[in-house]
Amino acid sequence: MLKVWSRRSWLKIASLAFPSRTLSFASPGPVLGLADEESSRNPEPVPDLFPTQPPELAREMVTVAHFDLKRVKELVEARPSLARTSWDWGFGDWEDALGGASHMGNRPIAEYLISKGARPTLFSAAMLGHLEVVKAFVAAQPGIQRIRGPHSITLLAHAKAGGESARPVFDFLKSLGDADADPPVSLSESDANSVKGTYVFGRGASQQIDVTLDRAQVGWARKGMMGRPIFHLGDRVFYPSGAPTVRIRFGESGPSMVMTINDPMVVLVARRTPEQK
Numbered sequence: 001m002l003k004v005w006s007r008r009s010w011l012k013i014a015s016l017a018f019p020s021r022t023l024s025f026a027s028p029g030p031v032l033g034l035a036d037e038e039s040s041r042n043p044e045p046v047p048d049l050f051p052t053q054p055p056e057l058a059r060e061m062v063t064v065a066h067f068d069l070k071r072v073k074e075l076v077e078a079r080p081s082l083a084r085t086s087w088d089w090g091f092g093d094w095e096d097a098l099g100g101a102s103h104m105g106n107r108p109i110a111e112y113l114i115s116k117g118a119r120p121t122l123f124s125a126a127m128l129g130h131l132e133v134v135k136a137f138v139a140a141q142p143g144i145q146r147i148r149g150p151h152s153i154t155l156l157a158h159a160k161a162g163g164e165s166a167r168p169v170f171d172f173l174k175s176l177g178d179a180d181a182d183p184p185v186s187l188s189e190s191d192a193n194s195v196k197g198t199y200v201f202g203r204g205a206s207q208q209i210d211v212t213l214d215r216a217q218v219g220w221a222r223k224g225m226m227g228r229p230i231f232h233l234g235d236r237v238f239y240p241s242g243a244p245t246v247r248i249r250f251g252e253s254g255p256s257m258v259m260t261i262n263d264p265m266v267v268l269v270a271r272r273t274p275e276q277k
Helices: 007-017 055-064 069-078 080-084 097-103 107-115 122-128 131-140 155-161 163-176 189-195
Strands: 086-088 094-096 197-200 208-214 217-222 228-234 237-240 247-253 256-262 266-272
Touching (some): 055 069, 055 086, 080 097, 094 097, 097 107, 097 122, 097 155, 155 163, 189 256, 197 256, 217 237
Antiparallel strands (some): 086 094, 228 237
16 A cells, blocks of 8 residues: 655655755866876776766755756756666665656756656656646556656656646546555554664664654654655555565564564564663
8 A cells, every 4th residue: 555755755855865065066077097198187096886977966966856956957067967867765766857856846847857858757747737648658558547656656646746737637647546545554653652763783883774753654764864754554564665565564572673674585684772662
């Protein structure tokens, strides 16, 4: 069962995901490899990731594509290919820059990215109010309206984010009856409180996971990384936003609570620190 986390919540997290602009294109980057004899700039070792672009650059681009047109233009003008870049927010929750603008209902950023080569999708079409495009998708692939976008955000939610200009798309999707999220599975207060705490899976400072509770929403975050909501499926089993096939299970093991993550096999087991309740 899939639930949509609010666009406001994602905007809040996105604004924290890249708090400082450490990447600048004001001056040329370092010369990589062997410099020619006439160059006065010292060469630097070629990074192992070359020729792929720096991950931090992709992350910034996808982040600011949610809300910052000025920075989007700066990045794309410096590196045009960034208009098509993608980022994995965790558990395979891939999002490209256009996807971020689309679920935020940010038409100016979406239209700018498309003009610079971003690949339009069903989700961008829904937000932009392209009714005939959405209808063609549904006719060509019946049931496609049930596919979720980044962060498990529904197609109907993308149309709603588009406002009045996307109203015909919203009405069409609403008429299909299954383009929206399923109702969430209730989570009792006692169960929610029972899974809160810090879970450890190694000795390093980053080898910890914080499970938090904000009103009725359970959050999951590895130390030093951006958090994400996890949605209840029943019996203290959850899935992380954007990854509906992943399972995060909580269960007692002796005196402590243990978290087990399946994706689809068991990939991590963490135990809550003793002081946590």
